[in-house]
Each structure stands twice: as structure tokens, then as C-alpha cells.
């Protein structure tokens with residue numbers, strides 16, 4: 001597993017106490033490997049990437065997450081050299097690479113479509129990049145064997161791409177991109193064509209590989225779970241901009257905006273106004289009625305409109321009102337119970353008109369449900385569970 | 392049972408019309424082929440099977456020379472047309488929206504529909520204006536000009552469905568653009584280029600009109616030779632040489648379509 005960097009300061013609006021741990025990863029790596037400096041990319045009038053700045057560190061596993069069309073692929077293609085930034089600079093090792101053509105960049109890409117050469121064998125595909133460097137033949141053969149062993153494809157060297165399964169092709173593509181030991185490996189939705197089981201296996205293989213080879217990976221994915229598992233840091237993109245850059249747990253537990261909270265995972269959002277805020281607590285008057293108390297501090301002064309985000313798994317569900325307090329408590333009626341295997345998700349229509357979701361782990365077999373559709377329930381969450389969002 | 396109403400589900404009317412159509416197309420050719428094996432000197436009288444006219448051809452020096460000229464012209468012009476036609480196709484498909492793209496592509500296609508007499512005449516005027524010595528090379532150039540657009544059409548259709556990420560992958564792995572074209576693009580579109588070459592070869596080989604306009608003394612192609620002999624009366628040797636030409640053209644066309652089909656297969660497999 002790649003090293004996690006606990007002390008990330010990338011996200012705004014998070015509690016200061018959580019950010020700076022001593023001896024953090026930042027101090028170990030002085031200069032970022034890849035730097036996007038206020039990079040924009042326009043296609044005609046359309047702005048695909050807008051004044052985006054991002055630092056990617058050496059040996060980091062960085063994931064780009066975002067809705068379709070937000071510019072993830074464009075960002076990777078600019079780093080690989082297939083697209084020129086309209087504005088801004090891209091630095092690799094501190095050197096501006098804007099004018100370096102793709103074939104001279106120490107960056108390799110694993111294409112979403114794999115883009116294996118159909119007229120070459122598996123070996124020929126993996127050796128292609130090494131041949132361009134004029135590496136001596138015996139060394140090429142050794143490296144190809146090593147790469148194929150790495151992706152568990154020993155013995156497949158003589159096959160053509162069309163004689164492989166989808167998962168095997170994907171591994172060939174990975175081996176080909178890794179063979180040259182690039183400074184940065186770009187992976188554009190590398191696992192979108194695989195079934196869930198294979199994806200999970202591949203995920204861990206990727207992490208292992210990254211650790212073993214000590215390379216820097218940038219991965220684009222639609223799969224949040226995937227990004228959460230593999231990445232040291234995640235960049236959440238929206239409409240050509242980075243909404244938040246932080247560790248997976250920060251992205252999940254301390255989203256910096258309503259949009260990020262909503263985009264990542266499931267979330268309950270309450271609109272309201274700040275009543276009072278002090279050290280370690282904020283009181284919010286919910287628009288729909290009811291008071292919210294959260295420990296998450298905010299700079300917002302009284303009266304400011306804010307959103308409180310609460311993850312469904314942090315919501316507690318009770319069938320009687322006796323044990324719950326005044327704050328963070330809502331009565332309602334269960335609308336629907338969705339069974340997801342490991343957890344069940346309760347959709348509740350609150351008396352104040354809002355809808356709320358709560359997930360409950362299915363610990364027993366057969367599943368015991370505290371409540372079914374139509375039952376009256378009380379939902380509550382502890383003050384630590386809520387996050388106050390200004391945007 | 393279907394067979395009562397026709398063959399393979401076709402009605403009797405359809406069978407009849409297909410048979411008539413095929414007869415209309417191939418009866419003259421069949422007669423020519425059969426009569427090329429006629430033992431009799433008289434073209435219209437059947438005198439039994441024989442290959443004597445094929446043997447006689449071997450001693451017809453003028454005919455052999457014309458055939459050799461035609462073969463060389465066809466091979467040279469097809470090769471030149473393949474190179475130029477492929478480059479034109481690449482430019483048309485890849486260069487994006489450069490100024491005059493529409494006009495350029497229109498101009499590449501024009502020779503496909505241009506009456507041969509006009510093409511031939513304009514080429515003749517050009518050669519005269521340039522004061523070029525007309526002969527072998529002018530015919531070769533003329534044929535290159537005419538067949539180039541056919542190659543372009545064939546290669547272009549292949550390039551349009553070509554996955555560009557293959558080229559990007561090659562460059563990403565350190566392959567410079569020209570080398571990428573030669574080591575990745577060309578091998579993959581090669582069936583289309585070869586099909587274009589075959590097409591160009593057969594077109595050049597059986598062309599009479601343009602060759603007549605653009606040739607000069609000393610360079611007589613096979614169709615020209617046949618035409619001039621036939622004007623003095625059809626000889627059995629002509630049937631023999633024509634049968635050989637038919638065989639060549641048929642092989643060429645079949646090979647071209649097989650190559651094109653192989654390209655399709657490779658593409659389908661790659662996808």
C-alpha cells in the first residue's frame with residue numbers, strides 16, 4: 001500500500017486541529033512532481049478546464065473524481081501532451097513541459113480503450129515503448145518478461161490482443177504503460193470495462209504495483225469507492241475546476257462545499273441559519289423547523305445561511321421518542337426500506353416535510369429490522385456527525 | 392417445401408430476371424473465353440477444343456511487347472497512385488479543418504466522375520504544353536493521376552474508422568509522429584492500401600482511352616494493340632489474350648475485395 005499522507009491541508013474550511021499532524025508527508029517531499037499552474041483549456045468557446053492549479057507529489061497515488069464531462073480526461077491529455085493548455089503552465093520536476101511533444105515526455109498513459117496494437121503480439125505491445133528508447137534486445141526481453149509476470153500474464157506473450165479476455169487486455173495495457181517506468185503513470189478509467197470482482201482485485205494489484213515500483217499514479221475514475229480505496233489524495237472536479245483536493249477521509253468527512261458533500265456518497269442536507277457559534281459548537285436553526293447542534297466550528301456569524309451535511313450511516317433510528325434529545329432529532333414515517341446486502345437504507349419522510357436517509361448495518365441473519373415501511377420513527381444524530389457548509 | 396416456388400426462397404420471376412441479367416453481362420465474355428479455345432482459324436466457326444492460339448500468342452512479338460509495356464505501366468502507376476492516394480487520404484482525414492478542405496476533397500473525387508475522354512484530352516494538352524516527350528512515362532503519369540482518386544477513396548474509408556488512440560498510444564510510448572505512421576498506422580491500414588493498389592493496377596491495365604491520348608510512338612499498351620488489331624478483323628489470338636486479361640482483372644478485383652474484407656475483419660477484431 002502506498003503511504004497515506006495524513007496531514008493534508010488542501011481542503012478549506014476544515015478544523016485546524018485535524019490538518020497539521022507532526023512529521024507530515026508534506027515535509028518529506030519538498031517539491032511537487034507535477035504542477036498545474038492556473039491551467040485553462042478551451043475548445044472553441046467551450047471552457048473544459050478553467051484556471052486550475054494542482055500539485056501532485058512524487059510517489060503519490062492521485063485520483064481525479066467528477067461527473068461526466070467535467071474535464072478529467074482533458075486534464076490527463078494535457079499532462080500527456082495530446083492537448084495544449086490554452087493558458088497556464090504545466091511543470092514536471094519544476095520544468096515547464098508545455099512545448100515538449102508527447103513522445104518526449106516521461107509520462108505514460110493507460111488508455112480507457114486500452115489502445116493495444118492489434119498487429120503486434122502481447123510481447124510486441126509491451127516492448128513497443130522500450131524499443132523506441134533503443135534499449136538493447138536482451139534487456140527488452142527481460143523487462144517484458146518482468147512486466148508480464150507483474151501483471152500475471154506469463155505465458156501470454158505470443159498472443160495477439162484479440163485472443164485475450166477484456167481483463168487480460170487491460171493488464172497488457174497496464175504492463176505496456178508501466179514498462180518504461182514513467183515518472184508519472186496516467187490511468188484514464190482503467191477499470192471501467194471490468195466486472196466488480198475483477199475491479200476489486202485489480203485495484204489492490206494497482207496499489208501493490210505502485211508501492212513496489214515507487215511511481216506516481218494519476219487515476220481518473222467514476223467510481224467513488226475505487227477512488228477512496230486506491231488514492232492517497234482525491235481531487236474532486238466540477239465543471240473544469242477543482243472543487244476540493246484532500247485525502248479520501250477528509251473528502252468524505254469534511255467536504256468543503258455542499259456540492260462536494262452531495263457528490264461524494266450519500267448525504268442528508270439541511271438548510272438553515274446560524275443562531276450562534278462558539279468554540280466547538282454551532283447552533284443552527286433549520287429552515288424546515290428544529291434546531292441543529294454540531295461540534296464542527298464555523299466562521300459564519302449569526303444569521304448566515306448554511307447547510308448542514310450528515311452522512312446516513314451516522315444517523316440513528318429509533319422507534320420511540322423517549323431516548324432522544326431536542327436537538328438533531330426528527331420524527332417521521334418510514335417510506336421505504338432498501339436492502340443493499342451489507343446495509344439497509346431507510347428513507348424517511350419527516351414531519352417537517354423533509355426527507356432523510358439513514359443506513360443501518362445488517363448485523364444479524366436473518367435481518368432484523370427496527371422498523372418497516374409506514375412505521376413511525378425518530379431520527380437523530382450526534383453533534384460530531386454534522387458538517388457546516390457555507391457554500 | 393419452398394423449391395416449388397423458386398430457388399432459395401426467390402420467386403420464379405426473380406430467378407428469371409437474375410438469370411437474364413447475368414446472361415446479358417457474362418454471355419459475351421463467356422463466348423469470348425470459349426472461342427479462345429477454338430481450334431478453327433475462323434472466329435465464328437467452332438472447330439473443337441485447342442490451346443493453339445495461346446501458343447501462337449507466345450510467338451506474337453508485338454503483342455508480347457504491348458503486354459509487357461502494359462504490365463510495367465500498371466505496376467508503376469498503381470504504386471505511385473497508392474503512395475500519393477494514401478497521403479491524400481491521410482491529409483483529408485487528419486488535417487482537420489484546414490482552409491480549402493472541401494475544395495481539396497472535391498478535387499480528389501472529380502476524376503472518378505470525369506469522362507475519360509476529357510481527362511485524356513486535358514492530359515494530352517498538358518503534356519504538349521510542357522513539351523514532354525510522349526510515351527511510356529506520360530502514360531504512367533496519366534494513369535497515376537486517374538487511379539489516385541480510387542486509392543484515396545478506399546484508404547479514406549478505412550482511415551475514418553481508424554482508432555486514433557492507437558497513434559496516441561504509440562507517441563505516448565516515445566514514438567515520433569512519422570515513425571508512428573510507418574509502424575502503427577500503415578500496417579493497420581495496409582489491407583486498404585493494397586486493395587487500392589489492386590484496383591489501380593486493373594484500371595490502368597485495361598485502360599484504352601487515356602492511354603491513347605497520352606501515349607506517343609514506341610509505347611503501345613495491350614488494349615491499344617488489341618484495338619488496332621481488331622480493326623483489321625478479329626483474330627483468334629485476340630480472344631486468347633483477352634481471356635488472359637479477363638483472368639488477371641478478375642484475380643485483381645477478387646484480391647482487392649478480399650484484402651478490403653480482411654481489413655474489415657482485423658478492424659472488427661481490434662474493436
Ligand SMILES: Nc1ncnc2c1ncn2[C@@H]1O[C@H](COP(=O)(O)OP(=O)(O)OP(=O)(O)O)[C@@H](O)[C@H]1O
Pocket residue numbers: 043046047048066067068069070071072073074075222
Ligand atoms: N476535442 C474536443 N473538442 C471540443 N470539446 C471537447 C473536446 N474534448 C473534450 N471536449 C469537451 O470538454 C469537456 C470535458 O471533456 P473530458 O473528456 O475531459 O470529460 P471527462 O471529465 O473526462 O468526462 P467523462 O467522465 O465522461 O470521461 C466535455 O464537455 C467535452 O465535451
Ligand SMILES: [Mg+2]
Pocket residue numbers: 072073074
Ligand atoms: Mg473521460
